[in-house]
Amino acid sequence: MSGTEEAWTVARLARTIKHRVEDDFPAVWVRGEVVGVKRYPSGHLYFGLRDAEAKVDCTMWKFAAARLREPLVEGTEVFVLGTASVWEERTALRFNATQVLPAIGVGAQAQAIEQVKQRLLADGLLDPGRKRTLPPYPSRIAIVTSVAGAAVRDIITVATRRWPGIELLVINSAVQGDAAPGELVAALEIVARLERIDVCIIGRGGGAKEDLAAFNNEAVCRAIAATPVPVISAVGHEVDVTLADLVADVRAATPSQAAEFALPDRRDIAARVAVLRAGFVSATLDLLSTRQQRLTRTRDRMGAALLDRLRGAERRLLTARGRLAPALARHVKRPATRLGHLETRLRPAMRHRLDRWEAALRQHAAQLHALSPLNVLGRGYAVARARDGRVLRHVADLGEGTQFTLSVADGTVVARVEEG
Amino acid sequence: MTEKPTSLDQDLRRLEEIVRTLEDDELVLESALQLFEEGVGRLKAAQKRLEEAETRVMQVLKDAETGGLRTEPLDG
Numbered sequence: 001m002s003g004t005e006e007a008w009t010v011a012r013l014a015r016t017i018k019h020r021v022e023d024d025f026p027a028v029w030v031r032g033e034v035v036g037v038k039r040y041p042s043g044h045l046y047f048g049l050r051d052a053e054a055k056v057d058c059t060m061w062k063f064a065a066a067r068l069r070e071p072l073v074e075g076t077e078v079f080v081l082g083t084a085s086v087w088e089e090r091t092a093l094r095f096n097a098t099q100v101l102p103a104i105g106v107g108a109q110a111q112a113i114e115q116v117k118q119r120l121l122a123d124g125l126l127d128p129g130r131k132r133t134l135p136p137y138p139s140r141i142a143i144v145t146s147v148a149g150a151a152v153r154d155i156i157t158v159a160t161r162r163w164p165g166i167e168l169l170v171i172n173s174a175v176q177g178d179a180a181p182g183e184l185v186a187a188l189e190i191v192a193r194l195e196r197i198d199v200c201i202i203g204r205g206g207g208a209k210e211d212l213a214a215f216n217n218e219a220v221c222r223a224i225a226a227t228p229v230p231v232i233s234a235v236g237h238e239v240d241v242t243l244a245d246l247v248a249d250v251r252a253a254t255p256s257q258a259a260e261f262a263l264p265d266r267r268d269i270a271a272r273v274a275v276l277r278a279g280f281v282s283a284t285l286d287l288l289s290t291r292q293q294r295l296t297r298t299r300d301r302m303g304a305a306l307l308d309r310l311r312g313a314e315r316r317l318l319t320a321r322g323r324l325a326p327a328l329a330r331h332v333k334r335p336a337t338r339l340g341h342l343e344t345r346l347r348p349a350m351r352h353r354l355d356r357w358e359a360a361l362r363q364h365a366a367q368l369h370a371l372s373p374l375n376v377l378g379r380g381y382a383v384a385r386a387r388d389g390r391v392l393r394h395v396a397d398l399g400e401g402t403q404f405t406l407s408v409a410d411g412t413v414v415a416r417v418e419e420g
Numbered sequence: 421m422t423e424k425p426t427s428l429d430q431d432l433r434r435l436e437e438i439v440r441t442l443e444d445d446e447l448v449l450e451s452a453l454q455l456f457e458e459g460v461g462r463l464k465a466a467q468k469r470l471e472e473a474e475t476r477v478m479q480v481l482k483d484a485e486t487g488g489l490r491t492e493p494l495d496g
Contacts, residue, residue, distance in 0.1 A: 137428040147479060147494065156477055165472025170479045170494050190480055193489060266470055269428070273466050276435045280459050283442035287452055383453065391450055407457065 018086040021093065025084045030056075030095065031103055032080065037072045039065075047072055049080060049095065058082065060097040068100060077103035109213075116218045117243055125225045125247055132230040132249045134262060137269075138198030140167045141262055142229075144187040147172040150205035151234065151255035158259035163266055169194060175204035180214035188223040200227055201258045202244065203234030215242035224248055234258035313353070383407040384415070428469045431462040438462075 008016075032049035039045050043062030048055050058080065060068075072078070081099040086092070120126050141159075145151040152170055159166050171190050173183040184202070191200050202224065214220060215235050224231050224247045233248035234255040245251040252258035384392040385405050392404055402417045438459045441447060447455075479494040 135429070139427070142480075152477075152494075156475065160475045164475050165469065166475055168475065168477045169491065170477065172479065172481075186482075190482055190489060194480065269432075270470050272432065273463070273470065276432065276439065276466075277463055279439040280435060280442070280463065283439050284452075284456055284459075287442050287447065291449060389454065407453075412457075 014086075014088050014091045017091055018088055021084050021086050027081060027083050027098070030080050030082070031077065032056075034072050034074060034076050034078055037074055045072065045097075049078075056095045057093070058095040058097050059085075060100070064098045070102065072100065079103050113216045113243065116216065116221070117246070119218065120221055120225075120243065120247065125221065130225075134230050134232070134250060135198045137264060138166065138262060140169060140194075140197050142191045142194060142197045142200040143168055143170045144173055144184060144191060144200065144202040145170070145204055145255070146175050149175065151175075151203050151236065154205070154255040155201060155259045158256050159263055162260065163263040166263060169197070174214075176211040176214060181217040181220050184214060184217075184220045185223045188220075188227055192226070192228050197229050199262045200229050200231045201234055201252075201255070201262060202231060202248070203236060203252070203255050203258060205236045205255065212240060212242050215244035218243075220244060221247045232258045232261055428466055431466045431469075435459060435462050435466070 030049060032051050035048040035050055035055070037045070037047040043065060045060040045065040047058050047060070049058055050056070079101045080095070080097045082095050082097040085094050085096045087094055117126075124130065143152060143155055147170055156168065159168060171187040173187040174180040175184070188200075188202070191197060212235060215233070221243045224233070224244055230249040231247075232250045232252050233242070233245045234252040234257065235242050235245060236254050241251070250258075250261055252261055383406070384398070385407065386392055386397070387403065387405065392398055398404065398417045400417055400419060404415055404417070405412050406415045438455050441455055442452060442459075477494045478491040480489055480491050482489055
Protein backbone atom coordinates (compact mmCIF):
# COMPACT_ATOMS: atom_id res chain seq x y z
CA MET A 1 0.00 0.00 0.00
CA SER A 2 1.31 3.47 -0.91
CA GLY A 3 2.09 6.20 1.59
CA THR A 4 0.45 9.64 1.73
CA GLU A 5 3.36 11.20 -0.13
CA GLU A 6 2.24 9.23 -3.19
CA ALA A 7 -1.43 10.37 -2.95
CA TRP A 8 -3.34 10.34 -6.25
CA THR A 9 -5.04 13.38 -7.65
CA VAL A 10 -8.81 13.12 -8.01
CA ALA A 11 -8.41 13.31 -11.75
CA ARG A 12 -6.06 10.34 -11.71
CA LEU A 13 -8.53 8.35 -9.66
CA ALA A 14 -11.36 9.24 -12.06
CA ARG A 15 -9.24 8.35 -15.11
CA THR A 16 -8.13 5.08 -13.59
CA ILE A 17 -11.70 4.09 -12.73
CA LYS A 18 -12.81 5.04 -16.24
CA HIS A 19 -10.08 2.92 -17.85
CA ARG A 20 -10.75 -0.02 -15.56
CA VAL A 21 -14.43 0.03 -16.50
CA GLU A 22 -14.25 0.86 -20.17
CA ASP A 23 -11.19 -1.03 -21.36
CA ASP A 24 -12.18 -4.33 -22.88
CA PHE A 25 -15.78 -4.04 -21.74
CA PRO A 26 -17.74 -6.10 -24.30
CA ALA A 27 -20.91 -4.92 -26.00
CA VAL A 28 -23.70 -6.84 -24.26
CA TRP A 29 -27.44 -7.18 -24.55
CA VAL A 30 -29.18 -6.33 -21.27
CA ARG A 31 -32.81 -7.08 -20.54
CA GLY A 32 -34.67 -4.70 -18.24
CA GLU A 33 -37.55 -2.33 -17.66
CA VAL A 34 -37.35 1.21 -19.01
CA VAL A 35 -37.68 3.97 -16.36
CA GLY A 36 -37.20 7.76 -16.27
CA VAL A 37 -36.97 8.47 -20.00
CA LYS A 38 -35.66 11.98 -20.76
CA ARG A 39 -35.09 13.30 -24.27
CA TYR A 40 -32.89 16.35 -24.49
CA PRO A 41 -33.07 19.02 -27.23
CA SER A 42 -29.59 17.88 -28.32
CA GLY A 43 -31.23 14.62 -29.41
CA HIS A 44 -29.49 12.52 -26.74
CA LEU A 45 -31.67 10.21 -24.69
CA TYR A 46 -31.36 9.37 -21.01
CA PHE A 47 -33.20 6.58 -19.22
CA GLY A 48 -32.80 3.98 -16.54
CA LEU A 49 -32.88 0.19 -16.86
CA ARG A 50 -33.93 -1.82 -13.88
CA ASP A 51 -35.05 -5.18 -12.69
CA ALA A 52 -36.05 -6.47 -9.24
CA GLU A 53 -32.55 -6.10 -7.83
CA ALA A 54 -30.65 -3.31 -9.55
CA LYS A 55 -30.80 -0.18 -11.64
CA VAL A 56 -28.36 1.25 -14.17
CA ASP A 57 -28.40 4.72 -15.73
CA CYS A 58 -28.29 4.67 -19.51
CA THR A 59 -27.42 7.16 -22.20
CA MET A 60 -28.25 6.86 -25.87
CA TRP A 61 -26.47 9.31 -28.11
CA LYS A 62 -28.29 11.26 -30.76
CA PHE A 63 -27.15 9.11 -33.73
CA ALA A 64 -28.30 5.91 -32.02
CA ALA A 65 -31.50 7.45 -30.67
CA ALA A 66 -32.40 8.55 -34.21
CA ARG A 67 -32.44 4.92 -35.34
CA LEU A 68 -34.96 3.78 -32.74
CA ARG A 69 -37.90 2.17 -34.52
CA GLU A 70 -40.29 2.99 -31.73
CA PRO A 71 -39.97 5.57 -28.94
CA LEU A 72 -38.95 4.23 -25.55
CA VAL A 73 -42.01 3.74 -23.40
CA GLU A 74 -41.84 4.01 -19.62
CA GLY A 75 -42.33 0.67 -17.87
CA THR A 76 -41.83 -1.59 -20.92
CA GLU A 77 -39.45 -4.55 -21.09
CA VAL A 78 -36.65 -4.07 -23.58
CA PHE A 79 -33.38 -5.54 -24.73
CA VAL A 80 -30.65 -2.91 -24.78
CA LEU A 81 -27.31 -3.38 -26.59
CA GLY A 82 -24.49 -1.27 -25.16
CA THR A 83 -21.21 -0.96 -23.28
CA ALA A 84 -20.34 0.42 -19.85
CA SER A 85 -18.79 3.88 -19.74
CA VAL A 86 -17.81 6.32 -17.04
CA TRP A 87 -18.74 10.01 -17.16
CA GLU A 88 -15.48 11.46 -15.98
CA GLU A 89 -16.77 14.75 -14.57
CA ARG A 90 -18.76 12.95 -11.89
CA THR A 91 -17.15 9.54 -12.11
CA ALA A 92 -20.65 8.29 -12.73
CA LEU A 93 -21.28 4.97 -14.47
CA ARG A 94 -23.50 5.03 -17.53
CA PHE A 95 -24.60 2.18 -19.79
CA ASN A 96 -24.12 3.56 -23.27
CA ALA A 97 -26.95 2.11 -25.37
CA THR A 98 -26.64 1.70 -29.15
CA GLN A 99 -29.71 -0.42 -29.93
CA VAL A 100 -33.05 -1.17 -28.27
CA LEU A 101 -35.51 -3.95 -29.07
CA PRO A 102 -38.87 -4.52 -27.40
CA ALA A 103 -38.49 -7.68 -25.32
CA ILE A 104 -42.17 -8.57 -25.42
CA GLY A 105 -42.36 -8.32 -29.21
CA VAL A 106 -39.25 -10.41 -29.72
CA GLY A 107 -40.53 -13.03 -27.34
CA ALA A 108 -43.90 -13.18 -29.09
CA GLN A 109 -42.24 -13.46 -32.50
CA ALA A 110 -39.98 -16.26 -31.35
CA GLN A 111 -42.99 -18.04 -29.90
CA ALA A 112 -44.91 -17.71 -33.17
CA ILE A 113 -41.96 -19.10 -35.13
CA GLU A 114 -41.72 -22.00 -32.71
CA GLN A 115 -45.40 -22.81 -33.24
CA VAL A 116 -44.97 -22.83 -37.04
CA LYS A 117 -41.93 -25.04 -36.62
CA GLN A 118 -43.90 -27.53 -34.55
CA ARG A 119 -46.59 -27.71 -37.25
CA LEU A 120 -43.98 -28.25 -39.98
CA LEU A 121 -42.36 -30.94 -37.83
CA ALA A 122 -45.71 -32.65 -37.27
CA ASP A 123 -46.26 -32.79 -41.03
CA GLY A 124 -42.83 -34.32 -41.58
CA LEU A 125 -41.59 -31.37 -43.60
CA LEU A 126 -38.40 -31.11 -41.55
CA ASP A 127 -37.46 -34.80 -41.87
CA PRO A 128 -33.84 -35.17 -42.91
CA GLY A 129 -34.98 -38.10 -45.06
CA ARG A 130 -36.93 -35.89 -47.45
CA LYS A 131 -33.93 -33.76 -48.35
CA ARG A 132 -33.21 -34.15 -52.04
CA THR A 133 -29.69 -34.22 -53.46
CA LEU A 134 -28.65 -31.60 -55.96
CA PRO A 135 -28.10 -32.73 -59.57
CA PRO A 136 -24.37 -32.78 -60.46
CA TYR A 137 -24.68 -30.87 -63.73
CA PRO A 138 -27.68 -28.56 -63.79
CA SER A 139 -28.49 -26.64 -66.94
CA ARG A 140 -31.42 -24.50 -65.78
CA ILE A 141 -31.70 -22.87 -62.39
CA ALA A 142 -34.69 -20.94 -61.09
CA ILE A 143 -33.96 -18.06 -58.74
CA VAL A 144 -36.68 -16.64 -56.51
CA THR A 145 -35.61 -13.28 -55.17
CA SER A 146 -35.93 -9.56 -55.70
CA VAL A 147 -34.56 -8.54 -59.09
CA ALA A 148 -33.51 -5.28 -57.46
CA GLY A 149 -31.50 -7.01 -54.74
CA ALA A 150 -27.86 -8.03 -54.53
CA ALA A 151 -28.64 -11.77 -54.48
CA VAL A 152 -29.28 -12.05 -58.23
CA ARG A 153 -26.07 -10.24 -59.11
CA ASP A 154 -24.05 -12.40 -56.71
CA ILE A 155 -25.49 -15.59 -58.18
CA ILE A 156 -24.88 -14.45 -61.78
CA THR A 157 -21.28 -13.58 -60.92
CA VAL A 158 -20.54 -16.94 -59.32
CA ALA A 159 -22.40 -18.87 -62.03
CA THR A 160 -20.49 -17.14 -64.82
CA ARG A 161 -17.22 -17.96 -63.11
CA ARG A 162 -17.98 -21.60 -62.29
CA TRP A 163 -20.30 -22.87 -64.96
CA PRO A 164 -20.91 -20.57 -67.91
CA GLY A 165 -23.57 -21.76 -70.30
CA ILE A 166 -26.01 -22.16 -67.44
CA GLU A 167 -29.48 -20.74 -67.89
CA LEU A 168 -30.75 -18.69 -64.96
CA LEU A 169 -34.47 -17.97 -64.72
CA VAL A 170 -35.26 -15.24 -62.25
CA ILE A 171 -38.71 -14.96 -60.71
CA ASN A 172 -39.08 -11.63 -59.03
CA SER A 173 -40.56 -11.40 -55.54
CA ALA A 174 -40.44 -9.05 -52.59
CA VAL A 175 -38.26 -10.65 -49.91
CA GLN A 176 -39.22 -8.44 -46.99
CA GLY A 177 -42.27 -6.55 -45.88
CA ASP A 178 -45.91 -7.52 -45.66
CA ALA A 179 -46.21 -8.47 -49.35
CA ALA A 180 -43.20 -10.79 -49.26
CA PRO A 181 -44.81 -14.06 -48.10
CA GLY A 182 -47.58 -13.94 -50.72
CA GLU A 183 -45.18 -13.02 -53.50
CA LEU A 184 -42.68 -15.72 -52.52
CA VAL A 185 -45.42 -18.36 -52.58
CA ALA A 186 -46.64 -17.14 -55.99
CA ALA A 187 -43.07 -17.18 -57.32
CA LEU A 188 -42.54 -20.76 -56.11
CA GLU A 189 -45.77 -21.75 -57.86
CA ILE A 190 -44.31 -20.33 -61.08
CA VAL A 191 -41.13 -22.38 -60.51
CA ALA A 192 -43.28 -25.50 -60.27
CA ARG A 193 -44.79 -24.69 -63.67
CA LEU A 194 -41.46 -24.15 -65.45
CA GLU A 195 -39.98 -27.01 -67.46
CA ARG A 196 -36.59 -28.67 -67.12
CA ILE A 197 -35.60 -26.78 -63.99
CA ASP A 198 -32.81 -28.60 -62.14
CA VAL A 199 -32.52 -26.54 -58.98
CA CYS A 200 -34.31 -23.62 -57.34
CA ILE A 201 -32.51 -21.02 -55.25
CA ILE A 202 -34.70 -18.91 -52.98
CA GLY A 203 -33.06 -16.08 -51.12
CA ARG A 204 -32.00 -12.51 -50.59
CA GLY A 205 -28.95 -10.49 -49.68
CA GLY A 206 -27.92 -9.91 -46.09
CA GLY A 207 -30.04 -7.91 -43.69
CA ALA A 208 -31.19 -7.31 -40.17
CA LYS A 209 -32.97 -9.96 -38.21
CA GLU A 210 -36.42 -8.42 -38.43
CA ASP A 211 -36.26 -8.64 -42.20
CA LEU A 212 -36.21 -12.44 -42.10
CA ALA A 213 -39.90 -12.71 -41.19
CA ALA A 214 -41.01 -13.80 -44.68
CA PHE A 215 -38.60 -16.74 -44.49
CA ASN A 216 -40.22 -17.90 -41.26
CA ASN A 217 -43.67 -17.71 -42.82
CA GLU A 218 -45.58 -20.97 -42.77
CA ALA A 219 -47.06 -20.67 -46.28
CA VAL A 220 -43.60 -19.91 -47.72
CA CYS A 221 -42.13 -22.94 -45.95
CA ARG A 222 -44.89 -25.21 -47.25
CA ALA A 223 -44.42 -23.84 -50.78
CA ILE A 224 -40.70 -24.63 -50.57
CA ALA A 225 -41.49 -28.17 -49.46
CA ALA A 226 -43.95 -28.54 -52.37
CA THR A 227 -41.47 -27.35 -55.01
CA PRO A 228 -40.85 -30.25 -57.42
CA VAL A 229 -37.11 -29.63 -57.71
CA PRO A 230 -34.43 -29.40 -54.99
CA VAL A 231 -34.46 -26.01 -53.27
CA ILE A 232 -31.44 -24.18 -51.90
CA SER A 233 -32.23 -21.47 -49.35
CA ALA A 234 -29.94 -18.47 -49.30
CA VAL A 235 -31.39 -16.06 -46.83
CA GLY A 236 -28.13 -14.18 -46.53
CA HIS A 237 -27.68 -14.48 -42.82
CA GLU A 238 -24.75 -16.36 -41.38
CA VAL A 239 -26.10 -16.63 -37.85
CA ASP A 240 -29.86 -16.89 -37.87
CA VAL A 241 -31.39 -20.04 -39.29
CA THR A 242 -34.90 -19.46 -40.64
CA LEU A 243 -37.63 -22.05 -41.03
CA ALA A 244 -37.16 -21.74 -44.79
CA ASP A 245 -33.59 -22.94 -44.24
CA LEU A 246 -34.88 -25.95 -42.33
CA VAL A 247 -37.42 -26.90 -44.99
CA ALA A 248 -35.08 -26.33 -47.95
CA ASP A 249 -33.07 -29.29 -49.25
CA VAL A 250 -29.82 -27.40 -48.80
CA ARG A 251 -29.10 -24.31 -46.73
CA ALA A 252 -26.56 -21.82 -48.01
CA ALA A 253 -25.42 -18.92 -45.86
CA THR A 254 -25.38 -16.50 -48.80
CA PRO A 255 -26.62 -16.37 -52.41
CA SER A 256 -23.01 -16.70 -53.64
CA GLN A 257 -22.64 -19.87 -51.61
CA ALA A 258 -25.95 -21.15 -53.00
CA ALA A 259 -24.57 -20.76 -56.53
CA GLU A 260 -21.43 -22.62 -55.48
CA PHE A 261 -23.50 -25.47 -54.09
CA ALA A 262 -25.70 -25.57 -57.20
CA LEU A 263 -22.98 -25.51 -59.84
CA PRO A 264 -19.88 -27.60 -60.47
CA ASP A 265 -16.63 -25.81 -61.17
CA ARG A 266 -15.77 -26.09 -64.87
CA ARG A 267 -12.08 -26.48 -63.98
CA ASP A 268 -12.82 -29.66 -62.00
CA ILE A 269 -14.93 -31.05 -64.81
CA ALA A 270 -12.35 -30.10 -67.44
CA ALA A 271 -9.79 -32.08 -65.44
CA ARG A 272 -12.17 -35.07 -65.30
CA VAL A 273 -12.79 -34.89 -69.05
CA ALA A 274 -9.03 -34.73 -69.67
CA VAL A 275 -8.50 -37.88 -67.58
CA LEU A 276 -11.32 -39.65 -69.44
CA ARG A 277 -9.93 -38.57 -72.80
CA ALA A 278 -6.48 -39.92 -71.93
CA GLY A 279 -7.99 -43.19 -70.68
CA PHE A 280 -10.10 -43.49 -73.79
CA VAL A 281 -7.21 -42.90 -76.18
CA SER A 282 -4.82 -45.25 -74.40
CA ALA A 283 -7.47 -47.98 -74.04
CA THR A 284 -8.21 -47.73 -77.76
CA LEU A 285 -4.53 -47.78 -78.73
CA ASP A 286 -3.88 -50.74 -76.42
CA LEU A 287 -6.79 -52.61 -77.88
CA LEU A 288 -5.69 -51.92 -81.44
CA SER A 289 -2.06 -52.82 -80.82
CA THR A 290 -3.09 -56.08 -79.12
CA ARG A 291 -5.21 -56.97 -82.14
CA GLN A 292 -2.43 -55.86 -84.47
CA GLN A 293 0.08 -58.10 -82.70
CA ARG A 294 -2.31 -61.02 -82.83
CA LEU A 295 -2.86 -60.51 -86.57
CA THR A 296 0.84 -60.14 -87.22
CA ARG A 297 1.55 -63.37 -85.35
CA THR A 298 -1.14 -65.22 -87.27
CA ARG A 299 0.11 -63.86 -90.57
CA ASP A 300 3.68 -64.87 -89.77
CA ARG A 301 2.59 -68.38 -88.79
CA MET A 302 0.53 -68.78 -91.96
CA GLY A 303 3.34 -67.43 -94.08
CA ALA A 304 5.82 -69.82 -92.51
CA ALA A 305 3.45 -72.75 -93.03
CA LEU A 306 2.97 -71.89 -96.70
CA LEU A 307 6.69 -71.48 -97.23
CA ASP A 308 7.27 -74.88 -95.66
CA ARG A 309 4.82 -76.42 -98.09
CA LEU A 310 6.41 -74.66 -101.03
CA ARG A 311 9.82 -75.89 -100.01
CA GLY A 312 8.48 -79.40 -99.59
CA ALA A 313 6.98 -79.26 -103.07
CA GLU A 314 10.21 -77.98 -104.51
CA ARG A 315 12.13 -80.77 -102.86
CA ARG A 316 9.70 -83.36 -104.21
CA LEU A 317 9.97 -81.85 -107.65
CA LEU A 318 13.75 -82.02 -107.57
CA THR A 319 13.67 -85.57 -106.28
CA ALA A 320 11.19 -86.55 -108.98
CA ARG A 321 13.38 -85.03 -111.63
CA GLY A 322 16.41 -86.78 -110.19
CA ARG A 323 14.62 -90.13 -110.37
CA LEU A 324 12.97 -89.46 -113.70
CA ALA A 325 16.15 -88.63 -115.51
CA PRO A 326 17.92 -92.03 -115.14
CA ALA A 327 14.65 -93.92 -115.74
CA LEU A 328 13.97 -92.04 -118.89
CA ALA A 329 17.57 -92.43 -119.96
CA ARG A 330 17.18 -96.18 -119.71
CA HIS A 331 13.79 -96.59 -121.43
CA VAL A 332 13.57 -93.86 -123.97
CA LYS A 333 15.48 -93.35 -127.14
CA ARG A 334 15.83 -89.72 -126.82
CA PRO A 335 15.87 -89.45 -123.14
CA ALA A 336 17.25 -86.00 -123.05
CA THR A 337 14.54 -84.73 -125.32
CA ARG A 338 11.76 -86.58 -123.48
CA LEU A 339 13.05 -85.33 -120.22
CA GLY A 340 13.44 -81.94 -121.77
CA HIS A 341 9.79 -82.05 -122.86
CA LEU A 342 8.61 -83.27 -119.54
CA GLU A 343 10.62 -80.68 -117.76
CA THR A 344 9.31 -78.05 -120.13
CA ARG A 345 5.78 -79.09 -119.21
CA LEU A 346 6.45 -79.63 -115.56
CA ARG A 347 8.15 -76.35 -114.98
CA PRO A 348 5.30 -74.07 -116.05
CA ALA A 349 2.84 -76.33 -114.22
CA MET A 350 4.86 -76.09 -111.05
CA ARG A 351 5.53 -72.41 -111.61
CA HIS A 352 1.82 -71.88 -112.07
CA ARG A 353 1.09 -73.67 -108.82
CA LEU A 354 3.75 -71.74 -106.98
CA ASP A 355 2.38 -68.52 -108.39
CA ARG A 356 -1.08 -69.43 -107.19
CA TRP A 357 0.16 -70.21 -103.70
CA GLU A 358 2.09 -67.02 -103.60
CA ALA A 359 -0.92 -65.04 -104.78
CA ALA A 360 -3.06 -66.74 -102.15
CA LEU A 361 -0.52 -65.88 -99.47
CA ARG A 362 -0.46 -62.28 -100.66
CA GLN A 363 -4.21 -62.12 -100.67
CA HIS A 364 -4.45 -63.52 -97.14
CA ALA A 365 -1.82 -61.11 -95.96
CA ALA A 366 -3.65 -58.23 -97.61
CA GLN A 367 -6.92 -59.27 -96.03
CA LEU A 368 -5.31 -59.46 -92.62
CA HIS A 369 -3.76 -56.10 -93.21
CA ALA A 370 -7.06 -54.62 -94.30
CA LEU A 371 -8.68 -55.97 -91.16
CA SER A 372 -6.15 -54.15 -89.07
CA PRO A 373 -8.14 -51.51 -87.18
CA LEU A 374 -5.35 -49.00 -87.44
CA ASN A 375 -5.96 -48.91 -91.15
CA VAL A 376 -9.69 -48.80 -90.74
CA LEU A 377 -9.45 -45.86 -88.42
CA GLY A 378 -6.55 -44.00 -89.83
CA ARG A 379 -6.25 -44.58 -93.53
CA GLY A 380 -9.64 -43.83 -94.90
CA TYR A 381 -11.15 -47.30 -95.24
CA ALA A 382 -14.91 -47.20 -94.99
CA VAL A 383 -17.16 -49.48 -92.99
CA ALA A 384 -20.56 -50.18 -94.54
CA ARG A 385 -23.29 -51.04 -92.05
CA ALA A 386 -26.91 -51.98 -92.26
CA ARG A 387 -29.26 -49.65 -90.38
CA ASP A 388 -29.19 -52.04 -87.44
CA GLY A 389 -25.43 -51.61 -87.16
CA ARG A 390 -24.50 -54.98 -88.71
CA VAL A 391 -21.36 -54.74 -90.86
CA LEU A 392 -22.05 -55.49 -94.54
CA ARG A 393 -19.36 -57.69 -96.00
CA HIS A 394 -20.87 -59.29 -99.06
CA VAL A 395 -22.27 -58.14 -102.34
CA ALA A 396 -25.26 -60.26 -101.46
CA ASP A 397 -25.96 -57.95 -98.53
CA LEU A 398 -26.05 -54.98 -100.87
CA GLY A 399 -28.93 -55.49 -103.26
CA GLU A 400 -29.96 -52.66 -105.52
CA GLY A 401 -31.64 -49.88 -103.59
CA THR A 402 -30.35 -51.10 -100.21
CA GLN A 403 -29.82 -48.24 -97.80
CA PHE A 404 -26.79 -48.47 -95.60
CA THR A 405 -24.50 -46.22 -93.58
CA LEU A 406 -20.92 -45.68 -94.58
CA SER A 407 -18.49 -44.75 -91.79
CA VAL A 408 -15.39 -42.91 -92.90
CA ALA A 409 -12.67 -41.34 -90.79
CA ASP A 410 -14.57 -38.30 -89.65
CA GLY A 411 -18.17 -39.39 -89.58
CA THR A 412 -20.95 -41.37 -91.12
CA VAL A 413 -23.13 -40.86 -94.18
CA VAL A 414 -26.24 -42.66 -95.32
CA ALA A 415 -25.78 -44.31 -98.74
CA ARG A 416 -27.84 -46.33 -101.22
CA VAL A 417 -26.77 -49.01 -103.69
CA GLU A 418 -27.39 -47.71 -107.19
CA GLU A 419 -26.61 -50.91 -109.10
CA GLY A 420 -26.76 -54.24 -107.32
CA MET B 421 -26.75 -37.44 -88.75
CA THR B 422 -28.75 -35.75 -86.03
CA GLU B 423 -27.78 -36.39 -82.42
CA LYS B 424 -30.25 -36.08 -79.65
CA PRO B 425 -28.83 -33.90 -76.89
CA THR B 426 -27.40 -35.77 -73.95
CA SER B 427 -26.60 -34.35 -70.57
CA LEU B 428 -23.00 -33.88 -69.57
CA ASP B 429 -23.61 -36.28 -66.73
CA GLN B 430 -24.74 -38.99 -69.17
CA ASP B 431 -21.78 -38.30 -71.44
CA LEU B 432 -19.23 -38.59 -68.65
CA ARG B 433 -20.77 -41.74 -67.18
CA ARG B 434 -20.99 -43.38 -70.61
CA LEU B 435 -17.37 -42.43 -71.37
CA GLU B 436 -16.24 -44.12 -68.17
CA GLU B 437 -18.16 -47.21 -69.25
CA ILE B 438 -16.64 -47.12 -72.73
CA VAL B 439 -13.09 -46.86 -71.39
CA ARG B 440 -13.75 -49.83 -69.09
CA THR B 441 -15.18 -51.87 -71.98
CA LEU B 442 -12.29 -50.98 -74.30
CA GLU B 443 -9.89 -52.26 -71.67
CA ASP B 444 -11.52 -55.69 -71.93
CA ASP B 445 -9.33 -57.91 -74.13
CA GLU B 446 -12.19 -60.09 -75.28
CA LEU B 447 -13.96 -57.24 -77.03
CA VAL B 448 -14.92 -57.94 -80.64
CA LEU B 449 -13.20 -55.55 -83.00
CA GLU B 450 -16.48 -54.49 -84.57
CA SER B 451 -17.86 -53.44 -81.16
CA ALA B 452 -14.60 -51.70 -80.37
CA LEU B 453 -14.95 -49.58 -83.50
CA GLN B 454 -18.51 -48.68 -82.58
CA LEU B 455 -17.44 -47.77 -79.04
CA PHE B 456 -14.58 -45.74 -80.41
CA GLU B 457 -16.91 -43.71 -82.62
CA GLU B 458 -19.37 -43.19 -79.78
CA GLY B 459 -16.58 -42.20 -77.41
CA VAL B 460 -15.25 -39.59 -79.81
CA GLY B 461 -18.75 -38.12 -80.14
CA ARG B 462 -19.29 -37.96 -76.42
CA LEU B 463 -15.88 -36.46 -75.76
CA LYS B 464 -16.67 -33.78 -78.33
CA ALA B 465 -20.03 -33.09 -76.69
CA ALA B 466 -18.48 -32.81 -73.23
CA GLN B 467 -15.75 -30.54 -74.53
CA LYS B 468 -18.32 -28.37 -76.28
CA ARG B 469 -20.38 -28.10 -73.12
CA LEU B 470 -17.31 -26.98 -71.19
CA GLU B 471 -16.52 -24.35 -73.77
CA GLU B 472 -19.94 -22.73 -73.66
CA ALA B 473 -19.23 -19.22 -72.57
CA GLU B 474 -22.48 -17.36 -72.25
CA THR B 475 -24.59 -17.36 -69.12
CA ARG B 476 -28.19 -16.65 -70.05
CA VAL B 477 -30.20 -14.73 -67.49
CA MET B 478 -33.94 -14.52 -68.13
CA GLN B 479 -36.74 -13.14 -66.05
CA VAL B 480 -39.95 -15.14 -65.87
CA LEU B 481 -43.07 -13.00 -65.88
CA LYS B 482 -46.64 -14.05 -65.34
CA ASP B 483 -49.41 -12.42 -67.31
CA ALA B 484 -51.84 -10.99 -64.77
CA GLU B 485 -54.90 -11.73 -66.93
CA THR B 486 -54.21 -15.05 -68.62
CA GLY B 487 -51.81 -16.46 -66.01
CA GLY B 488 -49.49 -17.47 -68.85
CA LEU B 489 -45.72 -17.35 -68.38
CA ARG B 490 -43.24 -15.59 -70.61
CA THR B 491 -39.53 -14.92 -70.31
CA GLU B 492 -37.45 -11.94 -71.26
CA PRO B 493 -33.75 -11.17 -70.83
CA LEU B 494 -32.90 -9.67 -67.48
CA ASP B 495 -30.51 -6.76 -67.64
CA GLY B 496 -27.62 -7.57 -65.32
